[in-house]
Amino acid sequence: MIKKQYFTIPGAKGRSMLADLTFDEAISNAPLVIFAHGFKGFKDWGSHNLIAKYFAENGFRFLKFNFSHNGTTIDKPFDFADLIAFADNTFSIELQDLDAVIDFAFGGSGMPMVSKVYLIGHSMGGGISIIKTAEDPRITKLVTMASICGFRNLWPKEIEAQWRLQGISYFLNKRTGQQLPVKVSILEDLDKYPARLDILEKAAEIKQPWLIVHGDADPTVPVSCAEELKAANPAAELLVIPGADHTFGSSHPYTERTLPPLLAEFCRETVSFFSK
Numbered sequence: 001m002i003k004k005q006y007f008t009i010p011g012a013k014g015r016s017m018l019a020d021l022t023f024d025e026a027i028s029n030a031p032l033v034i035f036a037h038g039f040k041g042f043k044d045w046g047s048h049n050l051i052a053k054y055f056a057e058n059g060f061r062f063l064k065f066n067f068s069h070n071g072t073t074i075d076k077p078f079d080f081a082d083l084i085a086f087a088d089n090t091f092s093i094e095l096q097d098l099d100a101v102i103d104f105a106f107g108g109s110g111m112p113m114v115s116k117v118y119l120i121g122h123s124m125g126g127g128i129s130i131i132k133t134a135e136d137p138r139i140t141k142l143v144t145m146a147s148i149c150g151f152r153n154l155w156p157k158e159i160e161a162q163w164r165l166q167g168i169s170y171f172l173n174k175r176t177g178q179q180l181p182v183k184v185s186i187l188e189d190l191d192k193y194p195a196r197l198d199i200l201e202k203a204a205e206i207k208q209p210w211l212i213v214h215g216d217a218d219p220t221v222p223v224s225c226a227e228e229l230k231a232a233n234p235a236a237e238l239l240v241i242p243g244a245d246h247t248f249g250s251s252h253p254y255t256e257r258t259l260p261p262l263l264a265e266f267c268r269e270t271v272s273f274f275s276k
Contacts, residue, residue, distance in 0.1 A: 001025055002056045007111070009104045011068030012093040015085065018043070018077050019065035019101065021111070022052035027059055031116040031140075031274070032105055035064040036098060038123030038146075039154055040080075040173055040180065042072045046250040050259050051267060058271045061112070063105060067097045071180065080178055087168065087181040090189040091151055091197050094128045102138055116140045118274050123221060123246065124148055127199045130229070134205040142210045143270050146218055146246050149225035150199050151190060160187060175252060203232040210236040211273045213266055215244025239269055 004022050011017040020043065023030065033055055037043060043064040052062040066072050071086035072079060080086060105114050118141045121129025126147025133142045148154065155171070163169040163184055170179040190197055210233065214226035223240060230238040241248070241262055249260030259267060 002053055004052075005110065007104070007108065008074065009065065009100055009108065011100055012096040013068070013088075015068035016074055017065050017068050017097060017101070018072070018074050019063060019104075020052075021061055021063045022049075022056045023061040023112075024056050024059070029113065029115060030059055030061045031118060032061045032063060032114045033118045033120060033274070034098075034101060034105060035062065036094075036119070036121040036125030036129050037064070037067070037070070038121075038125045040071075040171070041122065041125070042066050042070055042077065044078055046247060046252040046254040047256075047259055047263060050254075050257075051263070054259065054264075054267045055271065060118075060271070060274070063101070065097075065101050067094050069093055069097075080173065080176065080180060083178075083181055087183045088185065089182070090186050091128065092189050092193060094125075095132060098128055098132050099136070102132075102136065106138065119143070120145060120270065122146060124151075124154060127151060130199050130206065131196065131202045133208055133210070134202040137208075139208060141208055141274055142206065143213060143273060144210070144229070145213050145266065146215065146221050146248075147212070147225065147229065148199065148221050149203075149228045151197060153221060153225065163187060200228060200232045203229050203236075206233055206236070209273070209276075211270065212236050212238045213241065213269065214239075215241050215246070215248060215262065217243050218246045220246040237273070241265055 007019045009017045055062040069085045069089035122145040126144035133139045244262040248263035
């Protein structure tokens, strides 16, 4: 029987992160997959719960979580209800959050014993996952999903001068119509830690098996980013899925009971990669 267990994990700056673990209670000591969502994302976005169920049905435990400053709250995990936190987010904060989640996986209260941890990162979460994998030998394998290849992929370069002048910039959430604020501290983070936050440089350092998955119809992050990641680390495997967009056919809200076909293909390929 597939079950779900909920946790609250301490994150950066004392903020809590809501997390859930999906698993088949009949399978003991199943390897753990940790999923890192992207910019303007959250753990229950779209078909993420169907993805978790798919992995649980295929012999894995699946842990997904909300980054501490992604704008959701413990009480409102589906909404960008805390724009102050969203504005304060940085890449270093997300790396600290992911480290806390991995620490929790290896010894958090109520977590089953873990022998292997696999990591999946989507979009911006892919960039965070690349850096974390390069730095952390506890990660056994990595899969990136429509990953960025540089954090400045997330905005047009030409807005940075005004952003620095005003101290804040706004990013439209097309689904909700919200203008989401981001402070200049995210640029200052890149200025302060240029080596650590260079995704391509960190990609070259990864020693663990790595599968790069991207769609050739991605309008948000071009497939050329996947090719750059592959060039930085020739040992990585590259899978381009024809016709797949940035979310592999998913949307929010997602009301179907089965995965979109291209997302199901991503899941099959990832399960196969983790099972090798």
